[in-house]
Amino acid sequence: MIAMSDLFRVSLRQVVRQRNYGVVLSIALGITAFIVLAVLGREMRYKIGQDMVLMGGVNVINVIMDDSQYPGQPVREFYPDTIRTLEELPGVSMISRNIRGGIGFLLRSAGERSLNINFIGIDQNYAKIFSLEAVAGRLFTPEDVERRSRVCLLGLEAARNLYGGAREALGKLLFLDREIFEVVGVITGVMLGSQRQDGFLPVSAMVDRNWGSDKITRLYVRAVAWEDVAGLVKIIPAVVRERQSAPYVRLTTQEDQLTRIKFMFMWVESLLWLGITAALLLGGFGIWAGTFAAVRARTREVGLKKAMGGSDTDILAQFLAEALCKAVAGGLLGIMIGLALVETGSWLLDLDFSYGLLLVDSLGSIVFSAVIGVAGGLYPATQASRLDVVTALRFE
Amino acid sequence: MSPVIIAKDVYKCYAGLDPVLRGVNMEAETGEMIAVMGPSGCGKSTMLHILGMLHAPDSGRLQILGTEVSTLDHKHTAAFRRVNMGFVMQSFNLFDHSTVFENVEFPLIYAGIPPQERWDRVIRALDLVRLSACVHSRSNRLSGGEQQRVAIARAMVNNPRILLADEPTGALDARTSRHIMKHFRTLCHMAGVCIIMVTHDPTMAEYCDTVYTVEEGVLYCRKRDLKPISAGTAL
Secondary structure, three states: OOOHHHHHHHHHHHHHHHOOHHHHHHHHHHHHHHHHHHHHHHHHHHHHHHHHHHHOOOOEEEEEEOHHHOOOOOOOOOOHHHHHHHHOOOOEEEEEEEOOOOEEEEEEOOOOOEEEEEEEEEOOOHHHHOOOEEEEEOOOOHHHHHOOOOEEEEEHHHHHHHHOOHHHHOOOEEEEOOEEEEEEEEEEOHHHHHHHHOEEEEHHHHHHHOOOOOOOOEEEEEEOOHHHHHHHHHHHHHHHHHHOOOOOEEEEOOHHHHHHHHHHHHHHHHHHHHHHHHHHHHHHHHHHHHHHHHHHHOHHHHHHHHHOOOOHHHHHHHHHHHHHHHHHHHHHHHHHHHHHHHHHHHHHOOOOOOHHHHHHHHHHHHHHHHHHHHHHHHHHHHHHHOOOHHHHHOOO | OOEEEEEEEEEEEOOOOOEEEEEEEEEEEOOOEEEEEOOOOOOHHHHHHHHOOOOOOOEEEEEEOOEEHHHOOHHHHHHHHHHHEEEEOOOOOOOOOOEHHHHHHHHHHHOOOOHHHHHHHHHHHHHHOOOHHHOOOEHHHOOHHHHHHHHHHHHHOOOOOEEEEEOOOOOOOHHHHHHHHHHHHHHHHHHOOEEEEEOOOHHHHOOOOEEEEEEOOEEEEEEOOOOOOOHHHOO
């Protein structure tokens, strides 16, 4: 049997001289996609999951003290210690303290029209949790909430209805139950929905005045990604009950949307993997067809090598090694491009990735490319090795 | 001198056709140059393929270098051929896109010769055909005669005892053909290689010690008394 060093030296030379780069590129493409998806996929899912809030707040969990639904029960509130514990749970991005329900005030608009504006109590995290932005002025600061400042935010539509525009609303004073609150900002956002017509007060100010409730009875918990939601839904009630009495704590999530998004992700991911598989199969088929073409084009060479004393195994090994060289060259190229894309992608998207995972995936890719090469080249190489010497020598 | 090849009553018939060889007998000795002649389709190439162990005879005995080769299996046949035989074909059959060195080196790779020994042996083989200066040239850039000389060097690089040539000058002009035949004679008489050559050209057969003619599947022998080449008259 021909020595391995000679086998691969001769095969590599043949591959370089054949210039069959299409097959190499096809495998490289598949391996690149595999590396990027395998290494960055998890981080990207997290990143996209974070942005999914724009598509329905699927990673926001609504935690409510539901005592008021049970007559005779005292209305309980979330203790600060409980909230701090929840904030430290893995998978929790942030928590907003709110009170369940709101209070309506009749306000006079620019055209002397009376409008009933509903006010709800929020803290400084509310805007971040629901991805709201200030179109004019500013959002609530921790100081506003802590000092129970008499400031308020208006939804964009409320500002337009009352004052004709967002900028016009800034600095205006609202008389709410004989108290004066200054409009410091006008907010909007995809998640705001019908609350664009509402007003917002610091939750502490509302609790003090018993507007809506005098207790923190609702928490909005934003999960880092939608994948964390299911786990948090399971542990939050237990964590709350460990810290305080909360027999009627209730959680609601955007379950339907979450299911649909998961379903959509599954399809997108399946399509991606299908694409990768197709690219790799294309490479394998390319190797198969390329090796067949090589066997046909070099039939006389096969005959001559056999006449020189080359055994069937030598011929088989040679064509197989050529297929292997093409596949592994494609794999190495794919790893290099994949590595570059992973580095670039992680820098552009601000993602972290594991070098250990990258190494494992790269090694796996090399093995996988080799398998493709062997699988694609085996049949034509076997055919070549079984050629009759004289028939091969006389082949035109 | 003991014969290197002894063929006795060799019979070969391809399925559905008349027998090609009907009881062929042949003996070839060390340093003998033999021509096998005959009209197209008479079975001379079949004869060469059987002597070169590329085809097995249907019946008869074939002894090469004292070994009854018809008893060897596929693997041992290849190994026997690798060590003892060289082939030169009608069309040059060099490996495309390879250099002269890579072409001549190949039998050494199969023979498991260490890489550090290969260069010297390739150069020695190319010296025989006076092409060592072209060792790095691409084979497809050589002339027809040069390509055939490379094929001869490749056949000789393993120092085989037997060289089989199938119409080696069939695609060459008269002048180059004469040149090649002189090379063969040198190899025969200087290196003691037994050369069996199939040709339909009587001019080329004139260079051989023995001429066999295949007629209706039977081999007729005509020994000639050619003066061996001495060292001083070598190419």
